[in-house]
Amino acid sequence: MKKINQIIIPLCLMFALFSCGKGFLESTPKAQITDDQLLTTKAVNNALVGAYALVNGNINGTWGNYSTAPSQWLFGEVAADDAHKGSSNADQSPMNDIELHKVNPTNDNLPTMWNNYYEGVIRCNLTLRLLAKVQATDQDDKFSDEEAKLIEAQAKFLRAHYYFFLIRVFGNEIPYIDESITSTADAAKVPNDADITPKIEQDLQFAVTNLTYDKPGGQAGRVDKYAAESYLGKVYLYEKKYDQALPLFKDVITRKPALTSIPFTDNFDVNKENGPGSIFAAQHLINPDGSGDNGNIGDMLSGFYGNAPVNCCGFFQPSVDLANAYKVDANGLPYLDPADYRANPYKSDVGLSGSAKENYKVDQNLRVDPRLDYTIGRRGVPFKDWGIFPGDAWIREAAFGGPFVSKKQMIDKADFGGNSVPGTPQITSLNVNIIRLADVYLMAAECAAQTNDLTYALNRVNDVRKRAALLPALKIGGTPAAKYLVKTYPSFASKEYAMKAIEMERRLELALEGHRFYDLVRWGIAKTVIESYQKFETNYVSASQPLTFEDRDKIFPIPQQQIDRSGGVLQQNIAGK
Known part of the structure; x- marks a missing residue:
């Protein structure tokens, strides 16, 4: 089964303290449900499906869940050097402050992130409480010990995921609410005065111990031991363990x-989802009635504009800096110093006017990594099966957001039927990979480099590059759109060089997938990179401004509404002070 129970089980378990949001679980209770009615294996399984539902970041409807996208395009990419908010200055203007690191606690993207992912935590807790109650009864309708462990492991994995997404944005000290808290009053008393990372580790370790390499129930959208090991490893990596x-x-x-x-392209192909390269993914589909609240709504703003096949909404535009990062030297290796790849910068048709603009032709002699044209839409180069990307005609405001568009979130026109919402084709059924195999390779390479196993680090980076070299050339009139070249590193001479190569490889391979800002922060280079990037980018894109990146900008403020509602229990983090 492609998704988890097709993600449309009609359910909303309004018991104990917390309620499920509408949206994924479309119905609401028509009458009071008693505890006894919920003490069934069916209720537990339904609660677990509800816990999985929040992986797509959506509680209700379609519009408005942009900051909770599992791709983390806003906090993970726009806040870094890979992308601009795009669209126009006035549209969703609080996102401009995220791009420029001028975020205050009332920014409306913050409570959406906070509320939606805490809703995910609540649903996991709900599943765990129900499971414990069912297993404690003397009724026949209960799970075997093995089944119960599998359910508990999945719920704890998901809870760890929701908390991890929250701490990357708001910092490690946020309220930790588990299944033992059974009232709103008690939940409101939980302070944010301790690092909750050990709790995340504990949940993931339980998942590693109790999940198998087979998908529970044979359902492709479920988490397994591969996902648990990868996620626990990722948390350890963030802690430098x-x-x-x-x-x-x-x-x-x-x-x-x-x-x-x-193939690299399998990661972004709606027809090849949940394959061996997908470790943990947000499962998306278009509902049988054509509605899209179970679709990839978090990325819906990254549709195009004007006369494009998808003409809403013009957000999430790759930066000029990112496009130039794909340039390679004569040996097919990337330039590890931004000063080198920014020299004689490629900028598409930025700055041209009149006949020069109208008659612009892409430079097919540009020597680049082929992943450029599978990540970024460039004027004059084929865009999937949509035709040649025409530039400004598909961009809402190129002067503001730049000349490029993102490819990884879009599906082929040939796949629109059944995989996009009629009339709103920017909402698709394309899964979003939260962890994929290449990410694991590069995290392994990083750990190896940090522990001075440079040979293992080299081999894993080169595996990623060998795969990139297999990408077929995009062609214009039968001729490659660029001088595509990607080769392997001959050696890593030092730990420092290895880390620079790994940092660049993560950018090239995982660009626009929500990792970049968090990587820069954990590497301790966010200030240097973002300040340099913004200074460079101001030459080409009006959305950029020279800025000073402070320590406080490594995280984002706790929403002011949560501070106010807590009655003094929650303390604002450094970003909101």
Whole structure:
């Protein structure tokens, strides 16, 4: 089964303290439900489906869930150096403050992120409480011990995921609410005075111990031991526990097919979802009635504009800096110093006017990594099966957001039927990979480099690059659209060089997938990179401004409405002070 129970089970368990949001679980109760009615295995399974539902970041409807996108395009990419908010200055203007790191606690993207992912936590807690009650009864309708462990492991994995997404945005000290808290009053008394990362680790370790490499119930959208090992390794990596993370990544890599046997394009193909390269993904589909609240609504703003096949809404535009990062030297290796790839910058048709603009032709002698044209839409280059990307005609305001568009969130026109909402084709059924196999390879490489196993680090980076070299050339009139070239590194001479290569490879491979800002922060280079980027980008895109990146900008403020509602229990973090 492609998704989890097709994600449309009519359910909303309004019991104990918390309520499920509408949207994913479309119906609401018509009468009071008693505890006894909920003490069934069916109720537990339905609660678990509800817990999975929030992986797509949506509680209700379609519009308005942009900051909670599982792709984390806003906090993870626009806040970094990979992308601009796009669209126009006035549209969703609070997002401009995220791009420029001028965020205050009343920014309307913050409560959406906070509320939606805490809703995910609540649903996990609900599942765990119900499971414990069912298993404690003497009734016949209960799970075997093995089944109960699988359910508990999935719920705890999901809870860890929701908390991890929250701490990357708001910092490690946020309220930790678990299944033991059974009233609103008690939940409101939970302070944010301790690092909750050990709790996240604990949940993921339980998942690693109790999940198997087979999908529970054979359902492709469920989490398994691969996902649990990868996620626990990722949390360890963020904590710089490299020795603990590396064996987890190695186990996944050893058991999975070779990365070079899995095409790069499979990661963004609606027809090849949940394949061996997908470790943990948000499952999306278009409902049978054609509605899209179970679709990829978090990325819906990244549709195009004007006369494009999808002409809403013009957000999430790759930066000029990102496009130039794909340039390679004569040996097919990337330039690791921004000063090198920014020299004689490629900027598409920015700054041209009149006949020069009208008659612009793409430079097919540009020497680049082929992943450029599978990540970024460039004027004069084919865009999927939509035709040649015409530039401004598909962009809402090029002077503001730049000349490029994002490719990874879009599906082929040939796949619109059944995979996009009629009349709103920017909402699709394309899954979003939260962790994919190449990410695991590069996290393993990083751990190896940090522990001075430079040979292992080199081999894993080169595996990613070998796969990139297999990408077919995009062509214009039968001729490649660029001088595509990507080669492997001959060696890593030092730990420092290895880390620079790994940092660049993560950018090239995972661009526009929500990792970049969090990577810059954990590497300790956010200030240097973002300040330099904004200064460079002001030459081409009016959305950019020279700025000073402060320590406080490494996270985002806790929403002011949550501070106010807590009655003094919650303390604002450094970003909101």
